[in-house]
Amino acid sequence: MTNGREQIVRETIEDHKALVAQFERHGAEIVARIAESIARSLAEGGTLYLCGNGGSAADAQHIAGEFVGRFRTERRALPAVALSTDTSVLTCIANDYDYESVFARQVEALVREGDVLWAFSTSGTSANVLKAAEVARRKGARIIAFTGRSQSPLENLADLCLCADARATARSQEIHQLAYHIVCDLVERSFAG
């Protein structure tokens, strides 16, 4: 049994390494473009909004912390808001409208032209994320998508998309984490010193 478990550990690490190698081969250009797009919006007075479900909600909140607080180096606080954090707003919208509207209604209330919505969905099909992207586009925001399936509905709505194509949701999320930390680093460098 122990060997079976160890085998699963090793196979998972192998899957992760293969995806990292693929990301290393093909990911540099899109990650650099995403960082540039966010940095430009923030420099022009825009705000970064983020949304996602489950582990991706945690990723959205993680990123907001890197921007509002600090990633590595000292610079001004950067405006970033995860739309998964206010339980009163979330429960009100889900209860009085529907779960599909939990992010879109907040986008309608908050997002302005020139802002960025960074939307996470490993399936690329979560209805609440898609609806948020549609409303954000109507309001003149740029849409950045992190997905885990190529040619998903979310990718089709996005201006820029990083697709970490993997069979397991968790493996896609691990590539998302590597990629978004690089984005945080690149954006921070453009505001530091």
Ligand SMILES: O=C(CO)[C@@H](O)[C@H](O)[C@H](O)[C@H](O)COP(=O)(O)O
């Ligand atoms: O973290 C994980 C799996 O690793 C889960 O919580 C996962 O995020 C949830 O199942 C989400 O609801 C999946 O939604 P999505 O990424 O397909 O939009």
Ligand SMILES: [Zn+2]
């Ligand atoms: Zn997870």
